[in-house]
Amino acid sequence: MDAAIACFRRRGFHQATMQEICAEAGISAGALYRYFASKAEIIAAIAEDKRGERDLLFLQEAQRSGLIEALCLIAGDFFEKLNAGDGALIADIIAESIRDDVIAQSLSSNDRAGVELIAKAIRDAQARREIDATLEPESAANTLYALIEGIGLRRAFLRETDPVAALLQFRAAAERYLSPRT
Amino acid sequence: MDAAIACFRRRGFHQATMQEICAEAGISAGALYRYFASKAEIIAAIAEDKRGERDLLFLQEAQRSGLIEALCLIAGDFFEKLNAGDGALIADIIAESIRDDVIAQSLSSNDRAGVELIAKAIRDAQARREIDATLEPESAANTLYALIEGIGLRRAFLRETDPVAALLQFRAAAERYLSPRT
């Protein structure tokens, strides 16, 4: 899987060949297909593997510095990845997920867990009167996720991937979106 | 190009073959390569062709019903497309744009024109005191675009492509984002 990550990052999902991944991993094509049923399944495994240990960090930051700082942690991470050249790969994963039900299912459970985590932090922040109490937590968490991904992909597309500028844009939008109504 | 659209919609960008497009168009492979230098160039031509006549409609709606209704026109259009099954193709186009500088350049000029259009409508709405006057128009236009694309792609990924629900989500977020500060 490390070999596949290296190859995909270097050449993108569709450009990287199974032969290259085999060479990088030091195994034959037959052996690779013993562990992954297809090329698409390799992405699914990679993406699934990427989340997890960040969850704890997020909740800690939400308690210590507030919801928006915690969101900026996630957003900043994502923008760094895009700036490092993973944009096309991320878009490939999205495309592959939209097309393939099996991949979508294996990724969306992970995604829903992330949304639930943010929703929980939103409820905490509402209890602390830090943000608007009339926001529906799940829906707001989803919207914030969409905003992060949308800003990141747009910036990759427009070749404006400076992660600091991207984070400023997200922070400003999130503050407006979350601030209490009058 | 109509043949390519039909094939891409039916099977996706990477799954559709040049042979299929040739058959659908009723020409040979050689003839196709007389008009398009590569498969990637066909997407670029399609995407470039898609905008244009909507611009006038947007400005009229912005004048008649306000900025948010006009934005909902664009967003609704986009969500309809995703619900009709174009999500994977759109993600493919984004991935291809991020990877390929030539495609990115040909698409981004069109994209910038769209952002400029929204920015203009934002300035008008600010003059009418309809929305927050402290928003920077270009940056806000970009953020709204990112929000539309982010919501749409996320919903396609999560298999929740009902365009009415998507539009409600966008409208609520846009209202919060644009409303005057206190």
Add this chain to the structure above:
DNA sequence: ACCTGAACACCGTTCAAGT
């Protein structure tokens, strides 16, 4: 039980040959 790597089916692209 697990791996190898040649072979298979198929792809995007080219170009000599036609009209």
Add this chain to the structure above:
DNA sequence: ACCTGAACACCGTTCAAGT
């Protein structure tokens, strides 16, 4: 000048043969 379609180089995947 423009088109045809067989041929080329190369891809993801398989499977008989090895260890």
